[in-house]
Amino acid sequence: MTEPAVTPAPSGPSLLHIADRVLGRPLLMHPGKVEVLLHVLEGRIPLGDASLAPLTPDASRFTGQVSASRTFRVEGGVGIVSIVGSLVNRGAWIGASSGLTSYEGLAKQLTDAAADPKVKAIMLDLDSPGGEATGMFALAAKVREVAAEKPVVAVVNDMAASAAYGIASQATEIVVSPTSIVGSIGVVLTHLDRSGELAAKGIKPTLIHAGAHKVDGNPFGPLSDAVRADLQAEVGQFYDQFVGLVAQGRGAKLSAAKARATEARTFIGQEAIDRGLADRVSTFEAVLASLQSKPAGRGTTASKGVPMPTTGAGPAAVAPDGDALAAARSEGHAAGLAEGRALGAKEAAERIGAILGSDEAKANATLAAHLAFRTAFSPAEAISALTAAGRAAAPSVPTIAERAAGMAEFGGSAGPLSAREDASAAWGRAISRVSGAPAETQAAPVPAAADPNPWRRLLRR
Structure with a gap:
């Protein structure tokens, strides 16, 4: 008897899971990214038994994970946590093929970096349009908690919008490039009315439910005024929390009132600094080098573990030996060079x-x-x-007709010179100009047989 085929259960988020996270839920996301997601989902969400291939994450869950390797990158004592792509609440997606990064995974990385004694500072490498509202506030609190123990610098490389900016706002400092996109302090909730699509396919859904608000916001019909008002109130609650969070992290530079005044706009480079959304312009490499050159801890100015020379004749004055002094000088030179x-x-x-x-x-x-x-x-x-x-003048590009003016048509007469001879003469003039020949000799015709230039002889054949 033939064994029946067994199809393994899919792992990772499918388009249905992504749709569940995007539609009908408050999002802290740049509106351009929302449009992209809706375009991808349009027409690809099956209404029947059709299935979609899953999107498999590149990392497994962190809970119970047995591994000696770090969950984050380290370079010269600086931990680097990348916040890239669309952000979701749960799951261990870091660099997933679906483009998702989870707050859960980022919190794990921050916790590990804060506990690692070899990490003296942390960089948040941000390039994200934002994501889910739920979960962002807990991660932002984690950033603020870690920043109280070690410097946390958010480097926008090259977008920190909405939820991503909420995370960055709790860092010790926000650094942008001249082209970084920062802001979008707002909330969006999308509802799709699919009743027309279903009617065209001859599908008429019936919702049997208990509880008057159980099916509020369903996609099988338009929103009623009451449901719309409820959803707007929910969005307003998240918005209040968002601007309050930003104000808590940025302080006097960006109060809640100033955050509201941005009306969810985004700002680029220096304008983000002028508006209080960022602190300075620099590069990822420069920030990394600066953090690497600083001693561990906050307010520490002297290296630990190296005896420094002392002066005075009292019993407390202890002169270091030659090796220790040389080591101190070498370390001081290296630190000065790096700084x-x-x-x-x-x-x-x-x-x-x-x-x-x-x-x-x-x-x-x-x-x-x-x-x-x-x-x-x-x-x-x-x-x-x-x-x-x-102002630079726009380059003048001749039309095809202008470039063809005066040139012989294919198969037609070229006048005194054939098309080949005309091209040969032009080539010769160009070579003469490069070789420094006098201007008056550049256009002089040279018989093909006596021409010493092999390129012209070849073109005349």
Whole structure:
């Protein structure tokens, strides 16, 4: 007897699971990402028995996980926690093929980094449009808790919108690039009325329920005014908590009133700093080097474990031996070198950001990029040069008709010179200009047989 085929249960989130997390639930997400999700889900959510292939995460759950490896990256004593893609409440998705990252997984990484004695600071590497509202506030509290023990710097590389910004707002500092997108402090809830689609397919759903509000917000019909009001009130509650959270993390730089005044807009680079949503412009590499050069702990200025030379004749004065002194000097030199490099990288990033972020750069982006990356101009000098240059003229591209003017048609007469001879003459003039031949000799015809230039002889054949 043939054994029946057994299909393993799918693992990971399917499109149905994603739809359940997106539709009819408050989201702290950039509206552009919501549109993308709705476009992906449109027409792909089966109404019958059709199944969809699951999206399998790249990481297993953390609870009970037995592994000697870290759950986060470490570089020179700095723990790096990446917050990338759409954010969901539960699950251990870090770099999942579905593009999901979970608050649960991020909390585990932060907890491990805070407990690791070799980690003296933590970087949040953010590139996320946001995600689910539920779960974000608990993770933000975890960031604030860890930041009380170790420096936590949020580097926006290159988006921290909505829920992602809520997380970043609780860090010790928020660093952006000149093109970082920051903000979207708001809440969105999407409802799909699929009654027209179902009617076109001849499907008429019937909802049998107990409890007047049990099926509020179902997709089989339009929202009533009462249900719409209830959902709006729910969104308002999440919004109040969101702006309060941001104000708690940013303090005087971004109060709750200022957060509301943004009306969920996003801001780029320097404007985010001007609005109080970020602290400074720099690069991921510069921030990493700066954190690596700093001693562990808050307010600690001296290295631990290395005896430093003392002065005085009293019994408390103890001179270190030669090896210890050499070690102290070597460590001091290395620390100074690293600090100098970090400072130089920071100043360079700030200079580039000031040039590219100026209004004058918008009128001449090509020249602005040249001044920022190819010269040592200060921001003031670069802006002065951009002002003098004015707005760059749009490049003039000749039409096909203009480029073809004066050229012989295929199979037609080329006049005094054949098309091949005309091309040969043009090629010769170009070679003469490169070789430095006088201008008056560039257009002189040379008989094919006597022409010393092999390229022209080849073209004349």
